[in-house]
Amino acid sequence: MTLQQQRFHLPTGVELDVTFGGPRDGEALIFLHGFPESHRTWRHQLADLSDEYFVVAPDQRGYAGSSKPPNVEDYAPDKPVADLIALADALELKRFTLVGHDWGGAIAWMAALKHPDRIERLIIANAPHPFVFQRTLIEDRGQREASQYIRTFRDPLFETKLGAMGLEKFFEISFMRHADGKLLSEEEKETYLDQWRTPGAFTAMLNWYRASAVIVPATDEQIERPAFLDAPFPTLKMPVLVIWGMRDTALLPVQLDGLSAYVDDLTVDEVDAGHFVTWEAPDEVNKAIRAFLHDKAQ
Template identity: 60%
Template sequence: MQHIALSTGISLDVVTAGDPAHPAMIFLHGFPESHRTWRHQLPEFARDHFCIAPDQRGFARSDKPKGVDQYTPDKPVADLIALADHFGIDRFTLVAHDWGGAIAWMAALHQPGRIERLVILNAPHPLIFQRSVIDDPAQRAASQYIRAFRNPELESHIDRIGLEAFFDTSFAKHVDPALIAPEKAAYLDEWSQPGAITAMLNWYRASAIQVPEMDEAAPRPAFLDARFPPVTMPTLVIWGMQDRALLPCQLDGLDALVPDLTIVRIEDAGHFVPWEKPEAVNAAIRDWLAKE
């Protein structure tokens, strides 16, 4: 683990694996995790890539700048590019899950010259996600947790019940107990770092995605019906089909927005597919890289 000061003014904890002379892969985790999301991928791909996995801003022991505005998507995108610059990497394969995937979609749209290939795991394209949250009742229902995470009273609630109870009543209910139990202490350690809970939740609060109440007649943002720029690099999307927060409708129409698209559906995995089904994930990435 290295603690790296970036040109964005943020310092991140970063794990690296593999030979820096090999092609680079950068791995971005999501909520409520850390670089450990990729504990089954890093040893595999370090065999022939230089792998870089940061704890993103707000998570674990990386910097946690104060203020919701410090977590708008452009800030982690800037961290990503600064991280590549720190290692002298021009172009790289970007692998990302959950909120890391949201940042990866944004980076692919705004920094296409830096990203050679894109691998997305259970992270929705912004246009499809916003459209589905408004138009698809099932996805709107599944996304109501975002409204809860944006509630400014949530930290007080977590303080009252304690981190362990929060773990047991929120996160742990959505994953296989046999897989998550051995990791519980590591999560609680990361979440207990000063300011971590607020910083992690601020990713949701800073997002421009609108999540209406179930009975709300939500106005449609204009960009939903306008031309949206394509993602131009070769893209692999791996989806755990049992994801209860991000439903399979997130794959509908994706090919129109990503011309060079491969989709791999993992039927018996949920949202946390990198460590729920690591062998299937690694095989899918390996097969796709071999064809590119």
């Protein structure tokens, strides 16, 4: 099925480049990518699933050719959640299955919590539940150590360091630390670099981390436990599939521990892959998604 791209002017004040395809009257799947990627995170899933489903994958605010608002607060999680709902409205999708990876997964968790009336099912790939993530950043030394990159990305001087380093060096020593570079063609590598070179893009991508309220203590920091960790947290009622690349070195498998307490209808599929499971193990991901969609058919 041929995919096409269209630019959507949303009432949230941004313009998003959106890739979509498949039968327009088919069940809708909206895919949200994370850092430091674009809709191409989902290239294998869009190609595979568009035979049966109406697939939609925006380049989120701050990424690729989509709008890049200037302020840190423009990237607080409620803003891309609002973009998602506005995009669904523009496409006249009253209910849809939401699929998210990395930051896209974080937005998907929040959207499912805030807009359960719109989201039929939720599919998450290597993106931690907000409650579990904050708990592990406080309680689990391994996850805290693995998440120190967030503190680095929040550093206001990071762009200066990046300028001295160069994007090619960042690709090799930072991005490839968490990905299997053997699975990326030279063409894909150039796509990343071209998107990162878009004026304002890297600061916009980093602003997602800077705008987040997630507390990331330093490795040996003693920190007061956030009160909400000892308060009730709402559970999700819609069916949820969590696909996890178990060799993820940034978001450790500890993110699966206790997850069932916050999801009433949970399916977990563990995959032998790293963080970028959507293209490191596309066949396994596609198979898991199809099985889940068929099993949890409306």
